[in-house]
Amino acid sequence: MGLVTPVKPLPLDEVLLGDCIEALGALPPSSVDLVFADPPYNLQLGAGSLLRPDQSAVDAVDDEWDQFASFEAYDAFTRAWLQACRRVMKPNATLWVIGSYHNIFRVGSALQDLGFWILNDIVWRKANPMPNFRGKRFTNAHETLIWASRSAQKGYTFHYEALKGGNDDLQMRSDWFLPLCTGEERLKGADGRKVHPTQKPEALLARTILSASNPGDVVLDPFFGTGTTGAVAKRLGRRFIGIEREAAYAEAARARIAAVEPLSTAALLAAPTKRAEPRVPFLSLLEAGLIAAGTTLTDERRRHKALVRPDGTVGVGPACGSIHKIGALVQGLPACNGWTFWHVERAGRLVPIDDLRARIRAGMGSAA
Numbered sequence: 291m292g293l294v295t296p297v298k299p300l301p302l303d304e305v306l307l308g309d310c311i312e313a314l315g316a317l318p319p320s321s322v323d324l325v326f327a328d329p330p331y332n333l334q335l336g337a338g339s340l341l342r343p344d345q346s347a348v349d350a351v352d353d354e355w356d357q358f359a360s361f362e363a364y365d366a367f368t369r370a371w372l373q374a375c376r377r378v379m380k381p382n383a384t385l386w387v388i389g390s391y392h393n394i395f396r397v398g399s400a401l402q403d404l405g406f407w408i409l410n411d412i413v414w415r416k417a418n419p420m421p422n423f424r425g426k427r428f429t430n431a432h433e434t435l436i437w438a439s440r441s442a443q444k445g446y447t448f449h450y451e452a453l454k455g456g457n458d459d460l461q462m463r464s465d466w467f468l469p470l471c472t473g474e475e476r477l478k479g480a481d482g483r484k485v486h487p488t489q490k491p492e493a494l495l496a497r498t499i500l501s502a503s504n505p506g507d508v509v510l511d512p513f514f515g516t517g518t519t520g521a522v523a524k525r526l527g528r529r530f531i532g533i534e535r536e537a538a539y540a541e542a543a544r545a546r547i548a549a550v551e552p553l554s555t556a557a558l559l560a561a562p563t564k565r566a567e568p569r570v571p572f573l574s575l576l577e578a579g580l581i582a583a584g585t586t587l588t589d590e591r592r593r594h595k596a597l598v599r600p601d602g603t604v605g606v607g608p609a610c611g612s613i614h615k616i617g618a619l620v621q622g623l624p625a626c627n628g629w630t631f632w633h634v635e636r637a638g639r640l641v642p643i644d645d646l647r648a649r650i651r652a653g654m655g656s657a658a
């Protein structure tokens with residue numbers, strides 16, 4: 291009788307410390323639903339080489355992990371990690387990769403050479419880009435994300451309707467206007483300095499994960515850094531596998547993710563397609579007695595507040611409008627899904643107003 295090789299369980303919701311090509315080789319094939327990769331940029335910056343006009347050093351990406359001897363070395367590395375990811379992707383899985391002009395074209399051609407099928411490229415237009423300190427070229431105000439399926443085979447996940455619903459019923463476009471990761475979201479060390487030079491904003495990860503995966507899916511990030519992918523995946527009810535070769539980053543990621551509360555199942559319900567779910571206006575929540583006029587709504591992090599008015603609009607200072615319009619206004623965004631953005635306090639906990647809408651919908655179901 292031949293020996294049976296035991297199948298190792300997937301290291302779900304773990305941060306694996308080490309080189310991603312090696313770690314990926316130890317994972318079972320066809321096991322992940324989505325990959326998000328933020329690989330080294332190969333910026334070719336020497337330590338302290340970027341200065342402001344006052345000669346102070348810019349906190350740029352001059353770390354050892356971003357150094358490659360040549361384009362050939364970078365290309366070989368790119369092909370190796372892409373191939374390793376492709377092996378662990380399920381046949382209908384897709385992959386996001388983000389980069390700048392320094393690397394994204396090289397990554398794009400490697401993707402095509404290896405059999406991936408490019409579905410979209412997304413321009414992440416930065417609301418607050420770093421200025422061009424040397425003043426000799428255009429300011430780099432965007433990064434590019436490539437979204438690719440494992441092969442030309444169809445059957446990948448894409449939540450077209452949900453994205454459209456969150457975008458005021460307009461098709462979600464391939465240019466995303468989002469700020470850099472700053473403020474409370476940015477991890478800082480005891481010395482007040484950034485823990486990582488290229489921590490990505492959670493909003494960016496949320497769009498990539500929401501658009502191309504389902505609750506319960508496994509999201510893999512081979513260049514985990516501070517674990518933005520894991521934090522967002524956990525919040526959105528997905529499982530994650532992170533790989534990071536620097537122990538300090540891996541540790542910061544674990545602590546960050548441990549503090550994340552997953553959203554409620556109701557908030558994560560597959561977003562309603564227009565035809566599938568009955569429309570419930572916000573006013574219905576007032577009429578059903580689930581929210582009283584005069585209640586204060588707040589976002590998940592309690593950064594913004596809005597007052598519920600008796601006609602089902604909400605107000606912030608002199609501005610008033612729908613939950614979506616005011617949600618977008620306070621964030622400075624073109625659109626917002628007010629149902630998931632706004633929360634109410636119930637027994638000391640914040641509950642998304644979408645949970646209250648789900649109760650009305652459940653009542654509609656039982657009445658039908």
Ligand SMILES: C[S@@+](CC[C@H](N)C(=O)[O-])C[C@H]1O[C@@H](n2cnc3c(N)ncnc32)[C@H](O)[C@@H]1O
Nearest residue numbers: 309310328355489490513514515516518534535
């Ligand atoms: C661009 S950063 C990713 C930042 C991350 N998206 C975040 O939001 O914090 C790339 C990360 O990949 C790690 N890295 C570079 N080469 C690696 C390798 N061969 N295996 C695993 N991790 C690697 C670096 O240490 C760095 O933290």
